[in-house]
Amino acid sequence: MPSTVALLSIALMSCVMSAAVLGSLLRANVRGVARWCAAYGIFSVGIGLVLDKAHVPPWLGIAFAHGLFLLGSFAILQGAREFFGRNKATAPEYAAVVAVYIALLYFIYVRPNLDASVFVTSAYFAYIRAAVGWTALRYRPAHRPKYSYYFLGIAALVGALLHLARSIAYGFGWDHQTAFLDPSPLNIAFLGLGILSFPFMSIGMVMLAHDRLAERMERLATIDELTGSLVRRAFMERADAAVAASQASGTPLALAILDLDNFKAVNDRHGHAAGDCALVHFASTVLKSLRSGDLFGRLGGEEFAVLFPATREAEALQLMNGLRLAIAAHPCGQTPYTFSAGVDEFGPGDRLARVLARADAALYTAKALGRDCVVMASSHGESDEQVEQPG
Numbered sequence: 001m002p003s004t005v006a007l008l009s010i011a012l013m014s015c016v017m018s019a020a021v022l023g024s025l026l027r028a029n030v031r032g033v034a035r036w037c038a039a040y041g042i043f044s045v046g047i048g049l050v051l052d053k054a055h056v057p058p059w060l061g062i063a064f065a066h067g068l069f070l071l072g073s074f075a076i077l078q079g080a081r082e083f084f085g086r087n088k089a090t091a092p093e094y095a096a097v098v099a100v101y102i103a104l105l106y107f108i109y110v111r112p113n114l115d116a117s118v119f120v121t122s123a124y125f126a127y128i129r130a131a132v133g134w135t136a137l138r139y140r141p142a143h144r145p146k147y148s149y150y151f152l153g154i155a156a157l158v159g160a161l162l163h164l165a166r167s168i169a170y171g172f173g174w175d176h177q178t179a180f181l182d183p184s185p186l187n188i189a190f191l192g193l194g195i196l197s198f199p200f201m202s203i204g205m206v207m208l209a210h211d212r213l214a215e216r217m218e219r220l221a222t223i224d225e226l227t228g229s230l231v232r233r234a235f236m237e238r239a240d241a242a243v244a245a246s247q248a249s250g251t252p253l254a255l256a257i258l259d260l261d262n263f264k265a266v267n268d269r270h271g272h273a274a275g276d277c278a279l280v281h282f283a284s285t286v287l288k289s290l291r292s293g294d295l296f297g298r299l300g301g302e303e304f305a306v307l308f309p310a311t312r313e314a315e316a317l318q319l320m321n322g323l324r325l326a327i328a329a330h331p332c333g334q335t336p337y338t339f340s341a342g343v344d345e346f347g348p349g350d351r352l353a354r355v356l357a358r359a360d361a362a363l364y365t366a367k368a369l370g371r372d373c374v375v376m377a378s379s380h381g382e383s384d385e386q387v388e389q390p391g
């Protein structure tokens with residue numbers, strides 16, 4: 001059977017490695033990771049002191065080391081809440097850490113009782129792990145893959161159950177500790193299983209940090225930094241999927257191409273930074289006016305596209321005209337601008353490229369008509385009724 005010293009040595013190595021791996025993620029600036037890394041560093045120091053208790057004063061090897069375990073565990077919980085953008089800890093939780101440490105010192109120095117100290121500390125560790133597990137499962141982002149969140153959540157909850165069982169076993173006197181690191185079979189079993197939860201939890205934390213990085217990368221690859229709209233490639237991919245879905249279900253689908261008017265002159269008159277502000281203002285106004293399911297992408301420069309599922313061309317024209325009026329009613333500070341748009345609807349078997357070309361031709365007509373207007377591709381060169389102009 002492994003000795004408690006051997007088990008603690010394994011725990012020490014595991015904590016040092018966890019601190020090193022989490023440390024390698026510090027530069028990524030993922031919230032919570034610094035605390036997790038510090039927590040594993042704190043555990044390493046604490047376990048090192050316990051292992052070396054023959055060479056360090058008793059207060060350092062027992063009382064101080066146990067204080068570090070309480071602190072390290074608390075930092076794990078704070079890191080988890082920080083990761084999910086929650087309040088790091090409540091006032092009763094801060095008070096509980098202090099109370100548990102005072103109780104621990106009481107059962108070490110005032111009324112020595114090892115069973116009671118194990119009861120108190122294991123209950124505390126059980127709470128911390130349960131809170132970490134609950135946080136990971138409760139605040140898991142719905143749009144991200146579940147695996148890493150379930151991994152950490154379940155690892156923490158299993159650890160919580162173990163600590164709870166240990167707390168109950170010693171609290172109700174089912175087993176007794178005669179000395180610190182007592183090598184009784186039950187203590188060895190609890191220590192062995194409890195120590196396993198260290199690497200499981202740190203692996204879960206590393207997975208979460210990687211998921212956050214992957215989310216950032218996906219966002220960089222799909223969202224235009226300046227305007228918050230989809231980048232051209234992401235817009236085309238999602239629009240292709242929407243076209244296939246609309247043709248499979250037979251629901252209408254409309255598309256608009258929007259272009260800011262005389263934008264070169266806007267830049268020349270107000271400066272490039274003001275031009276950027278106008279683009280941001282335009283995109284945020286469009287995003288506010290979109291319905292759920294609509295797609296908004298930046299095709300390039302000051303040209304954008306909106307795809308309207310379950311929408312006829314005439315309705316898309318009205319939506320674009322509403323947007324034009326909204327921008328006129330709430331202009332962009334010192335940089336007023338207008339936009340023109342061409343609108344088209346998908347017919348049976350229409351490809352995205354063909355509809356884009358027809359909407360682009362309608363946009364060209366809108367520019368030729370004097371700008372600040374919306375033209376339907378079907379009206380193109382026909383009736384003026386299908387052209388929405390200022391006024």
Ligand SMILES: Nc1nc2c(ncn2[C@@H]2O[C@H](COP(=O)(O)OP(=O)(O)OP(=O)(O)O)[C@@H](O)[C@H]2O)c(=O)[nH]1
Pocket residue numbers: 226259260261262263264265267271272273274275276279300301302367371
């Ligand atoms: N500030 C800013 N300007 C941009 C950006 N992307 C493109 N532009 C400018 O947008 C202008 C587009 O000019 P043109 O293609 O001549 O078109 P326009 O002046 O808008 O004229 P019309 O489209 O015919 O109304 C160019 O001066 C580009 O430099 C950007 O991200 N920020």
